[in-house]
Amino acid sequence: MNHFLDIHKTDPAALRSIISSAAAMKSARAGRSRGAPDDDQPLAGQMVALIFEKPSTRTRVSFDVGVRQMGGQTMLLSGQEMQLGHGETIADTARVLSRYVDLIMIRTFDESVLIEMAEYADVPVINGLTDRTHPCQIMADILTYEEHRGPIKGKKVVWSGDGNNVCASFVHAAGQFGFDMVFTGPAQLDPEPEFVAAARRAGVQIDIERDPHKAVDGADLVVTDTWVSMHDSQSTKERRHNMLRPYQVNEALMAAARPDALFMHCLPAHREEEATSAVMDGPHSVVFDEAENRLHAQKAIMRWCLGL
Numbered sequence: 001m002n003h004f005l006d007i008h009k010t011d012p013a014a015l016r017s018i019i020s021s022a023a024a025m026k027s028a029r030a031g032r033s034r035g036a037p038d039d040d041q042p043l044a045g046q047m048v049a050l051i052f053e054k055p056s057t058r059t060r061v062s063f064d065v066g067v068r069q070m071g072g073q074t075m076l077l078s079g080q081e082m083q084l085g086h087g088e089t090i091a092d093t094a095r096v097l098s099r100y101v102d103l104i105m106i107r108t109f110d111e112s113v114l115i116e117m118a119e120y121a122d123v124p125v126i127n128g129l130t131d132r133t134h135p136c137q138i139m140a141d142i143l144t145y146e147e148h149r150g151p152i153k154g155k156k157v158v159w160s161g162d163g164n165n166v167c168a169s170f171v172h173a174a175g176q177f178g179f180d181m182v183f184t185g186p187a188q189l190d191p192e193p194e195f196v197a198a199a200r201r202a203g204v205q206i207d208i209e210r211d212p213h214k215a216v217d218g219a220d221l222v223v224t225d226t227w228v229s230m231h232d233s234q235s236t237k238e239r240r241h242n243m244l245r246p247y248q249v250n251e252a253l254m255a256a257a258r259p260d261a262l263f264m265h266c267l268p269a270h271r272e273e274e275a276t277s278a279v280m281d282g283p284h285s286v287v288f289d290e291a292e293n294r295l296h297a298q299k300a301i302m303r304w305c306l307g308l
């Protein structure tokens with residue numbers, strides 16, 4: 001049994017095998033309708049709990065559809081409607097759920113909830129986003145990059161904007177998959193130094209460059225995300241927008257990257273804020289492939305977690 005808690009906590013060989021398995025499962029069902037079962041039904045007889053303490057469209061639907069395609073069943077749970085949201089401990093919740101289900105995916109606020117869930121659950125736990133990281137998203141992004149451009153190893157990825165949870169998992173992936181990264185954004189929103197230091201120790205280059213146009217020079221991939229995440233207080237919105245406006249990904253910024261650079265955004269996007277529609281819908285953008293690949297990457301993650 002394996003938990004999938006974070007990219008830097010997962011062995012690089014396992015990460016690589018998850019990407020290969022996702023690509024193989026995706027091509028095996030090419031041309032089928034979304035609801036059609038896979039030929040392989042590794043999750044037959046398995047029940048998966050999907051717990052959300054924050055809103056979600058992609059994570060919720062892609063996990064649910066993925067389990068069903070593999071022959072399993074899902075149970076969608078909102079944190080607020082569970083006793084978890086009314087004082088029952090995470091440890092007790094984990095022990096109880098482990099008597100009913102075979103796998104738990106949780107989207108929560110504080111990372112400590114995820115960690116405690118994994119510590120007390122007898123079944124695998126998957127991180128569906130915390131305030132600190134979003135590993136499933138970046139597994140889908142690696143799959144997407146490699147489908148379009150081949151191996152990501154040695155490439156230059158530029159993150160423009162807030163050094164948030166999605167950025168953190170990109171930094172983890174840099175160390176594990178062997179690509180270089182440049183963060184460009186305001187100093188107040190830098191990625192966590194601990195994560196940056198760990199990726200550097202793994203042998204990749206992680207630079208901080210305050211000028212976005214200099215940062216994207218030679219970039220193979222430009223990535224951004226919302227300026228106000230679900231865990232950020234709405235009272236910080238105006239201040240964040242003012243700090244982040246120079247880091248908007250627009251056509252002028254993309255023109256400074258390599259001509260074949262890809263553009264990614266995990267979605268949901270706030271068009272004309274962190275990225276313009278011209279970029280989101282333009283020739284560099286693979287944002288909807290990323291969204292689709294959540295499905296394939298997470299199916300491979302679930303199989304790996306269950307050893308199936």
Ligand code: CP
Nearest residue numbers: 056057058059266267
């Ligand atoms: N990218 C992502 O995780 O989207 P949702 O918040 O819609 O799940």
Ligand code: NVA
Nearest residue numbers: 164166225229230267
């Ligand atoms: N950084 C965003 C990602 C949403 C998928 C958030 O945490 O709200």
